[in-house]
Amino acid sequence: DGGITQSPKYLFRKEGQNVTLSCEQNLNHDAMYWYRQDPGQGLRLIYYSQIVNDFQKGDIAEGYSVSREKKESFPLTVTSAQKNPTAFYLCASSVGAAHQPQHFGDGTRLSIL
Amino acid sequence: AQKITQTQPGMFVQEKEAVTLDCTYDTSDQSYGLFWYKQPSSGEMIFLIYQGSYDEQNATEGRYSLNFQKARKSANLVISASQLGDSAMYFCAMRAPSNDYKLSFGAGTTVTVRA
Numbered sequence: 001d002g003g004i005t006q007s008p009k010y011l012f013r014k015e016g017q018n019v020t021l022s023c024e025q026n027l028n029h030d031a032m033y034w035y036r037q038d039p040g041q042g043l044r045l046i047y048y049s050q051i052v053n054d055f056q057k058g059d060i061a062e063g064y065s066v067s068r069e070k071k072e073s074f075p076l077t078v079t080s081a082q083k084n085p086t087a088f089y090l091c092a093s094s095v096g097a098a099h100q101p102q103h104f105g106d107g108t109r110l111s112i113l
Numbered sequence: 114a115q116k117i118t119q120t121q122p123g124m125f126v127q128e129k130e131a132v133t134l135d136c137t138y139d140t141s142d143q144s145y146g147l148f149w150y151k152q153p154s155s156g157e158m159i160f161l162i163y164q165g166s167y168d169e170q171n172a173t174e175g176r177y178s179l180n181f182q183k184a185r186k187s188a189n190l191v192i193s194a195s196q197l198g199d200s201a202m203y204f205c206a207m208r209a210p211s212n213d214y215k216l217s218f219g220a221g222t223t224v225t226v227r228a
Contacts, residue, residue: 031214042204042220043158050213058215088156096214099146099165104158 002027006091006105012113013078013085021076021108023091032074033092033102036060043090049074050096078110086111115140115212117205119219126195127227133180134190134222136205142166145209147188148216149179153201161203164188195226 004025013019025032031050035043045058049068063082068074074093078085088109092102116139126132138147147164164172164179172179180189192199205219 033215042218043216045215048213048215056213090156090158092158092216094214097146097208099163100208101146101148101160101163102208102216103160104150107156109156 004091004093004103004105006089006108008108009106011108011110013110014113016080018077018079019085019110021078021089021091021110023074023076023105024072025074025091025093025103026072027093027103028071029093029095029103030071031094031096032068033094034058034064034066034074034076035090035092037088037090037107039088046076046089115142115207115209115217117207117217117219119205119222121222122220123223123225125225125227126192126199128197129194131191131193132195132224134192134203134205134224136188136190136219138186138188138205138207140186140207140209140211142209142211145207147179147181148206148208149177149188149190150204150206151199151201152204152221158204162190192224195224197226197228200224200226 007022033048034046047066049055065077091105094102145166149161151159162174178191202221206216
């Protein structure tokens with residue numbers, strides 16, 4: 001089945017450590033997105049990529065980094081510069097058109113040890 | 114800039130009743146898409162329904178319908194015959210070319226269905 005796979009489902013980070021969240025899609029979508037969601041809140045865009053080897057900052061990019069070396073993959077690294085990384089992270093993909101929905105993965109919950 | 118407003122932080126509805134979730138939006142684009150997503154407590158985002166800015170008919174998908182009033186920039190979601198499984202957070206969102214087709218989300222409305 002086509003879809004978006006995020007791993008791991010749960011992740012724990014030690015102080016000063018970088019961690020990488022995986023996002024893979026087999027929907028052949030050009031665009032991919034990373035969102036952060038804090039408890040009881042809406043989604044905030046971290047980074048997005050509309051094409052391979054290109055990506056743009058979203059609203060809250062500080063302390064995060066991404067790469068887009070393959071169409072199917074858009075990993076997110078939470079760096080030690082992100083001082084409050086505890087949150088739920090959602091990856092999405094879509095075609096670049098106003099009438100098409102974004103499809104989401106099941107998310108990764110990141111906590112600080 | 115685009116803005117999505119959901120003014121109801123939380124709502125209670127009796128099982129089998131209908132519930133309307135409000136959503137207003139602001140954009141200068143002529144062509145745009147409006148979406149509703151459901152997020153149960155497990156966290157995944159489930160796409161429910163889509164309305165295009167040029168669509169003259171209100172969208173419907175099973176028990177979900179979208180009350181689209183373009184002049185008022187309103188796109189309310191109606192859930193008919195509520196079920197216990199409808200308890201979740203619901204987000205209104207919009208995509209438009211001037212925003213690189215990124216999804217702009219509202220703050221969400223939590224719906225709790227009572228037996």
